[in-house]
Amino acid sequence: MVDSRWITSELSTVIHSVQRPEASASPYRGSVHQLLPTFLNDANPIELVADAFRTPPANRPWVAVNMVASIDGAIEVEGRSGALGSPADRAMFHALREMPDVILAGAGTVRAENYGPVHLDANAQARRIARGQRPLPRLAVISGSARLDPTSRLFRNATQRPIVVTTESAPANAVAALRDVADVLIAGIDEVDLRDAFAQLRKQELTTLLCEGGPTLNNQLLADDLVDEWCQTISPILVGGTAARGAHGPAMGTANNLKLTRVVVDDDVLLLRYARES
Incomplete structure (x- = not known):
C-alpha cells in the first residue's frame, strides 16, 4: 500500500475510492512548530524540506521514504491511509514531492x-x-x-x-x-x-529519489541498505488489528540505524525526519 494519503485526483485515483482533500498551492502555516534541530514557530514545511542536508552517494541517488502511521505503527485504517492524515502532514507530503x-x-x-x-x-x-x-x-x-x-x-x-x-x-x-x-x-x-x-x-x-512504496518495495530498499532518509508522520490514533506496516517482507538480518534530524509538531501530530549520518 502506498503512502498516498494526499495524492489528489490529478495524480492518481484514491485508495478504495476514498475522497482526499484537494491540494492547495499555499503552504499550511497553522500550528506547525519545529522542535529539532532548532525551535521555529509557524514553520513552513516547504522551507524545512528544502533546507534539509542531502548529499547523494557517487553511485546512486539520495533515497528518501515518506510514510504515515498510527501511534501503534499501522499505515492504514480499514485499508485506508486517509484517516491517518492531517493538514500539516498534507503540507509535508507535498513539500517532499517537490524535492526529488x-x-x-x-x-x-x-x-x-x-x-x-x-x-x-x-x-x-x-x-x-x-x-x-x-x-x-x-x-x-x-x-x-x-x-x-x-x-x-x-x-x-x-x-x-x-x-x-x-x-x-x-x-x-x-x-x-x-x-x-x-x-x-x-x-x-x-x-x-x-x-x-x-x-x-x-x-x-x-541525484534525489522519493519512494512512495508500497511496503514490499520499502522493505527491499531497507534490505539493500539504500534508505538515506525516512520521513514519518505519527498520527494520534491507535488502530490495533493486523494493519500493514511501512515496510513488509523478509527479515533484513541487520537493522539500519538513522539519526533523528527533525521533529515537527502540529497539535497532537508528530512529523519526524530520520537521515543517514554523513
Whole structure:
C-alpha cells in the first residue's frame, strides 16, 4: 500500500475510492512548530524540506521514504491511509514531492491506484527551476515482469516519459510495448536489482529519489541498505488489528540505524525526519 494519503485526483485515483482533500498551492502555516534541530514557530514545511542536508552517494541517488502511521505503527485504517492524515502532514507530503529528481513506486501500487503523471503547481515548479532542477520530477516504476498497461493514464497523459525498471527475464513483447511510451531500464535477471537501477539513474544525473512504496518495495530498499532518509508522520490514533506496516517482507538480518534530524509538531501530530549520518 502506498503512502498516498494526499495524492489528489490529478495524480492518481484514491485508495478504495476514498475522497482526499484537494491540494492547495499555499503552504499550511497553522500550528506547525519545529522542535529539532532548532525551535521555529509557524514553520513552513516547504522551507524545512528544502533546507534539509542531502548529499547523494557517487553511485546512486539520495533515497528518501515518506510514510504515515498510527501511534501503534499501522499505515492504514480499514485499508485506508486517509484517516491517518492531517493538514500539516498534507503540507509535508507535498513539500517532499517537490524535492526529488525521481519519484519511485512499485508496479502494484501504480496499478492499484491508477497512477497518473506527477503534477506540481506553478510556484513549486518555479522553486525547482531556481534550484537547477527540471520543473517536474520523473516518475519511475519498478516492475520485474514489465506487466504495465502502455495505454494507461500514467503513459497516455505524461508530459515527460516515465521510467520503467524491469528485468532481463521480462517478456520481450511487454518490454517492447513499454519502450514506445517510457524509458526502460534493465536491472537484474529475474528480480529487479535496485542497486543497479539506482546506479543507472545516477548516471542520468538524477541525484534525489522519493519512494512512495508500497511496503514490499520499502522493505527491499531497507534490505539493500539504500534508505538515506525516512520521513514519518505519527498520527494520534491507535488502530490495533493486523494493519500493514511501512515496510513488509523478509527479515533484513541487520537493522539500519538513522539519526533523528527533525521533529515537527502540529497539535497532537508528530512529523519526524530520520537521515543517514554523513
